[in-house]
Amino acid sequence: MIVVSQGLGREWLEAQARDAPGLTLVDYQPYEQLxxxxxxxxxxxxxxxxxxxxxxxxxxxxxxxxAGRPILALLPLENAVAKTIEAAGAGIVxxxxxxxxxxxxxxxxxxxxxxxxxxGTAARDYAERTxxxxxxxxxxxAVFDQLHIHDRQG
Numbered sequence: 001m002i003v004v005s006q007g008l009g010r011e012w013l014e015a016q017a018r019d020a021p022g023l024t025l026v027d028y029q030p031y032e033q034l035x036x037x038x039x040x041x042x043x044x045x046x047x048x049x050x051x052x053x054x055x056x057x058x059x060x061x062x063x064x065x066x067a068g069r070p071i072l073a074l075l076p077l078e079n080a081v082a083k084t085i086e087a088a089g090a091g092i093v094x095x096x097x098x099x100x101x102x103x104x105x106x107x108x109x110x111x112x113x114x115x116x117x118x119x120g121t122a123a124r125d126y127a128e129r130t131x132x133x134x135x136x137x138x139x140x141x142a143v144f145d146q147l148h149i150h151d152r153q154g
Contacts, residue, residue: 002026004037038067042116043109048075050096057081065090066131068124070116072105074098090123 002024003013010025017023029037038044044064061081064071071091075082082093092105109116 002041004028034063035067038063038069041067041069043106044069044071044091046071046073046075046081048079048081048096050076061085062127062131065123065127068120068127070109070119071123072102072109074102084126088122088126089119090126091119 001022003010004026005013006028013023013025044067046058046061046064048058057079058075058081061071061073061084065088071085073082073085073091073093074096075085075093077093077095085091086093092109094101094105109119
């Protein structure tokens with residue numbers, strides 16, 4: 001397992017899991033290397049504490065979806081990103097603190113390459129549909145056009 005982190009989370013891992021077999025801690029990588037780093041993963045993990053706002057959106061998930069890798073998400077189940085991952089079929093969502101479900105989800109993903117491939121493909125398909133720059137640009141232009149119309153009438 002490779003964890004890319006710095007700051008308090010990294011310090012906690014260094015203190016608590018110093019001798020954990022198979023754990024490698026890596027500093028943040030240059031932004032240009034992000035696509036390659038994400039593409040090298042079998043499973044991508046995202047965490048959000050259960051007491052975090054239900055409106056908090058871990059933006060790294062957007063990169064994860066683009067990477068086309070399955071996601072194991074430990075998120076409050078009512079979180080918008082949790083619902084997106086589930087609806088897209090892009091991974092497994094479990095409640096934060098449910099270590100048994102998280103372990104089962106990870107083992108399920110690691111033991112089934114075809115399921116990982118299916119979820120990774122679903123993640124990338126979702127990203128391509130949702131983040132299409134032309135479609136998003138057209139929606140912004142429509143909003144601006146509406147604002148301009150209302151501005152002239154007001």
